[in-house]
Amino acid sequence: MFYHKRLIEFGQLTLSICGIIAVWWIVAGSGAISQDLFPTPALVFWAAVELYQDGVLISDLKVSMTRAGIGFSIGATLGILIGLLTARVSIISIALEPLLTLLRPIPAIALVPIAIVWFGIGEGSKYFVISYTVFLAVWLNTHSGAKQVAGTYIKASRSLGASRFREFFEVIIPASAPHIVVGLRLGAALAFLSLVAAELSGASAGIGFRLQDARQYIRTDRMFVGLIELGLLGAALDMVFVSISNRLVHWENA
Amino acid sequence: MNAKVHNDSHLSDIGRIDIEGLSIEFKSPDGGIVHALAKTDLVIEAGSFVSLIGPSGCGKSTLLNAVAGFVQAATGSIKLDGIEVNGINPDVGVVFQQYALFPWFSALGNVEFALKRFSLSKAERRDRAMAALKEVELEGRENMFPGQLSGGMRQRVALARTFVSEPKVYLMDEPFGALDAQTRIVMHDILLRVWEAHKATVLFVTHDVDEALILSDKAHIMSSGPGRIIETIEIDTERPRRVDAIDQDFITNRNRIIGLLRKPSE
Ligand SMILES: Nc1ncnc2c1ncn2[C@@H]1O[C@H](COP(=O)(O)OP(=O)(O)O)[C@@H](O)[C@H]1O
Ligand SMILES: [Mg+2]
Numbered sequence: 001m002f003y004h005k006r007l008i009e010f011g012q013l014t015l016s017i018c019g020i021i022a023v024w025w026i027v028a029g030s031g032a033i034s035q036d037l038f039p040t041p042a043l044v045f046w047a048a049v050e051l052y053q054d055g056v057l058i059s060d061l062k063v064s065m066t067r068a069g070i071g072f073s074i075g076a077t078l079g080i081l082i083g084l085l086t087a088r089v090s091i092i093s094i095a096l097e098p099l100l101t102l103l104r105p106i107p108a109i110a111l112v113p114i115a116i117v118w119f120g121i122g123e124g125s126k127y128f129v130i131s132y133t134v135f136l137a138v139w140l141n142t143h144s145g146a147k148q149v150a151g152t153y154i155k156a157s158r159s160l161g162a163s164r165f166r167e168f169f170e171v172i173i174p175a176s177a178p179h180i181v182v183g184l185r186l187g188a189a190l191a192f193l194s195l196v197a198a199e200l201s202g203a204s205a206g207i208g209f210r211l212q213d214a215r216q217y218i219r220t221d222r223m224f225v226g227l228i229e230l231g232l233l234g235a236a237l238d239m240v241f242v243s244i245s246n247r248l249v250h251w252e253n254a
Numbered sequence: 255m256n257a258k259v260h261n262d263s264h265l266s267d268i269g270r271i272d273i274e275g276l277s278i279e280f281k282s283p284d285g286g287i288v289h290a291l292a293k294t295d296l297v298i299e300a301g302s303f304v305s306l307i308g309p310s311g312c313g314k315s316t317l318l319n320a321v322a323g324f325v326q327a328a329t330g331s332i333k334l335d336g337i338e339v340n341g342i343n344p345d346v347g348v349v350f351q352q353y354a355l356f357p358w359f360s361a362l363g364n365v366e367f368a369l370k371r372f373s374l375s376k377a378e379r380r381d382r383a384m385a386a387l388k389e390v391e392l393e394g395r396e397n398m399f400p401g402q403l404s405g406g407m408r409q410r411v412a413l414a415r416t417f418v419s420e421p422k423v424y425l426m427d428e429p430f431g432a433l434d435a436q437t438r439i440v441m442h443d444i445l446l447r448v449w450e451a452h453k454a455t456v457l458f459v460t461h462d463v464d465e466a467l468i469l470s471d472k473a474h475i476m477s478s479g480p481g482r483i484i485e486t487i488e489i490d491t492e493r494p495r496r497v498d499a500i501d502q503d504f505i506t507n508r509n510r511i512i513g514l515l516r517k518p519s520e
Contacts, residue, residue: 152350152352152354153354153356155322155324155342155348155350155354156348156350156354156356157367158342159322159323159342159343159344159346159347159348160344160347160367160368160371160415160419161344161368161371161419162367162370162371163371166370170356170359170367171356174356174358175358177358249358250399251357251358251399251400251401
């Protein structure tokens with residue numbers, strides 16, 4: 001039953017990808033648009049092979065994944081910790097909430113110049129931009145989750161004699177977990193967005209750098225390789241996230 | 255654990271509640287004051303089973319929440335075995351209508367939660383929680399999560415979670431209100447068995463007259479505007495009682511209570 005459903009889902013996915021490639025091929029091959037501007041799937045495939053043979057396809061992937069991974073880890077950890085504190089400790093909440101509300105609307109890409117000034121064009125500035133973006137998303141969700149923990153859980157916990165310490169770890173955190181997980185998923189998607197923003201300037205490797213580099217030579221086929229990589233990676237990451245979070249907050253789907 | 259004295263009348267010497275001149279007020283959203291409970295005096299004998307019956311909004315939950323330490327008194331005092339109740343206190347166990355089980359813990363985990371304040375070994379804690387689950391007939395379901403259990407089973411877990419740490423008092427706010435009639439009858443049997451085995455005082459809120467008559471030693475009838483106790487009925491029917499074997503006393507009490515509840519509050 002379960003595998004049957006999986007099989008149908010897989011079939012649908014394959015079908016829709018084939019459909020997209022077919023339409024793309026027809027449009028790009030029709031001659032209506034120059035293939036230098038809008039390459040066919042075949043040209044993009046050969047560009048990928050070329051990048052692979054040069055060794056940059058894999059090394060870019062490694063560089064970008066490392067940046068996104070480190071940035072995500074820092075941002076997510078801080079976001080969860082600070083979110084729990086701002087929601088549950090009123091003094092911290094009063095001090096930080098307005099500040100964070102002001103920081104929220106600033107897009108990641110706007111931070112790149114200042115990050116480069118502060119942290120140089122090395123890895124530091126990339127980690128900063130990515131972790132900051134992830135942090136905001138995770139903080140917001142954690143904060144709202146921990147703020148709306150049902151009063152009956154707290155009452156039950158206290159009348160069962162739990163200390164505040166135990167209440168925090170065994171009630172507040174699990175009760176907020178569904179929101180935290182939503183924040184992490186959003187954060188993972190944003191890590192990708194800000195990764196590219198950070199790599200577009202001041203980088204010498206990575207998927208974002210390769211996109212920018214291809215622009216210099218008007219290699220749209222190579223740009224497409226980068227875009228497809230980002231799409232596939234992002235989708236795969238999201239799928240992994242959903243399956244982990246379903247397990248983590250299993251009671252939510254019961 | 256306290257070794258509670260067992261005597262014939264099922265009254266013990268632990269778990270007496272003395273409520274004196276208790277009144278409770280809330281701020282209403284428009285800035286006014288809601289008199290949720292008018293000055294109330296009430297003695298609940300140790301080990302007795304006492305019900306509060308009354309129309310919705312008459313202050314039953316408010317009174318219960320005050321004993322639980324969830325709400326503050328405007329005037330008066332509540333004493334448990336002579337000691338003033340001020341704040342939430344694990345000697346007073348609460349069973350909520352909406353169960354308030356922690357969905358992230360299994361049935362066993364929920365019951366163990368109540369035992370973590372004692373310094374028990376892991377094995378001992380587990381054994382005691384398992385024994386409590388067995389007492390409410392949930393053997394074999396200890397690893398299920400609340401979301402996988404029926405309403406009746408959830409409330410049994412909640413009951414086990416409450417009595418496992420041997421509180422002196424169980425406060426129950428319409429605990430079976432959401433259950434169907436058949437499940438309720440089973441729950442009544444289980445609750446009475448637990449109460450008799452553990453010798454606690456029970457303060458039970460209901461708006462079901464039959465439920466109060468089946469379960470309690472005394473029923474306090476409340477009326478609203480502002481909330482107060484208008485009548486107390488002693489229920490002397492012999493235990494064990496059964497809904498399918500009611501006697502004349504039961505019917506007399508039933509008519510009396512329904513008559514009181516029907517009276518418009520002046
Ligand atoms: N937290 C609160 N804030 C304001 N008013 C409340 C609050 N809790 C209860 N009340 C009011 O107090 C009165 C008694 O409520 P309650 O004790 O819940 O009644 P019951 O449980 O008998 O239905 C009602 O008028 C209710 O609206
Ligand atoms: Mg109520």
